Amino acid sequence: GNSVTQMEGPVTLSEEAFLTINCTYTATGYPSLFWYVQYPGEGLQLLLKATKADDKGSNKGFEATYRKETTSFHLEKGSVQVSDSAVYFCALSEIQGAQKLVFGQGTRLTINP
Amino acid sequence: DAGVTQSPTHLIKTRGQQVTLRCSPISGHKSVSWYQQVLGQGPQFIFQYYEKEERGRGNFPDRFSARQFPNYSSELNVNALLLGDSALYLCASSLWTGEYGYTFGSGTRLTVV
Numbered sequence: 537g538n539s540v541t542q543m544e545g546p547v548t549l550s551e552e553a554f555l556t557i558n559c560t561y562t563a564t565g566y567p568s569l570f571w572y573v574q575y576p577g578e579g580l581q582l583l584l585k586a587t588k589a590d591d592k593g594s595n596k597g598f599e600a601t602y603r604k605e606t607t608s609f610h611l612e613k614g615s616v617q618v619s620d621s622a623v624y625f626c627a628l629s630e631i632q633g634a635q636k637l638v639f640g641q642g643t644r645l646t647i648n649p
Numbered sequence: 650d651a652g653v654t655q656s657p658t659h660l661i662k663t664r665g666q667q668v669t670l671r672c673s674p675i676s677g678h679k680s681v682s683w684y685q686q687v688l689g690q691g692p693q694f695i696f697q698y699y700e701k702e703e704r705g706r707g708n709f710p711d712r713f714s715a716r717q718f719p720n721y722s723s724e725l726n727v728n729a730l731l732l733g734d735s736a737l738y739l740c741a742s743s744l745w746t747g748e749y750g751y752t753f754g755s756g757t758r759l760t761v762v
Contacts, residue, residue, distance in 0.1 A: 579754050
């Protein structure tokens with residue numbers, strides 16, 4: 537079946553550091569790919585998405601590129617802020633049936649001032 | 650415009666009891682999905698409904714059921730609660746095609762004691 541694997545956390549960085557959170561997937565066909573963010577005590581917020589190979593999703597300084605050849609969708613940000621502290625989930629949307637989301641296990645990110 | 654609204658926000662139930670969770674999707678969205686998020690894990694797909702019909706079901710026991718109403722709101726029912734059902738239950742709404750992403754509510758935190 538389809539699956540998503542994220543880099544294990546937690547990840548702790550200093551403010552203004554460069555961030556990479558790795559995400560790879562296994563899927564039939566070419567699913568849409570997403571990054572969601574979850575702040576403490578809240579639901580999931582869509583951070584960015586890409587619907588086809590070589591697409592780059594971007595939002596709030598975060599970027600991720602849909603790499604079909606390496607089945608990856610790594611999340612990057614050039615300069616993180618304390619307010620970026622949250623749990624980040626990589627997910628794919630299956631292209632058959634219910635088109636449900638399949639999530640990775642999440643990566644907890646803490647940014648220290 | 651209102652986002653996805655879920656009620657109640659928190660709930661405490663005793664083992665063996667039954668619970669009903671409610672979700673109202675974004676106006677214009679006809680699809681509602683339910684996910685279970687156990688602490689420290691990524692969300693797991695439970696159900697998807699579109700136009701009042703079940704379009705997908707995850708690997709959950711028959712104690713879990715759901716329905717969608719003519720106004721596209723939805724209820725998730727869980728019977729014979731177990732301690733392991735304690736989780737954050739998330740509702741997500743979308744247009745039919747999930748490739749463009751889902752909008753999540755803030756969730757219902759269910760604690761089974």
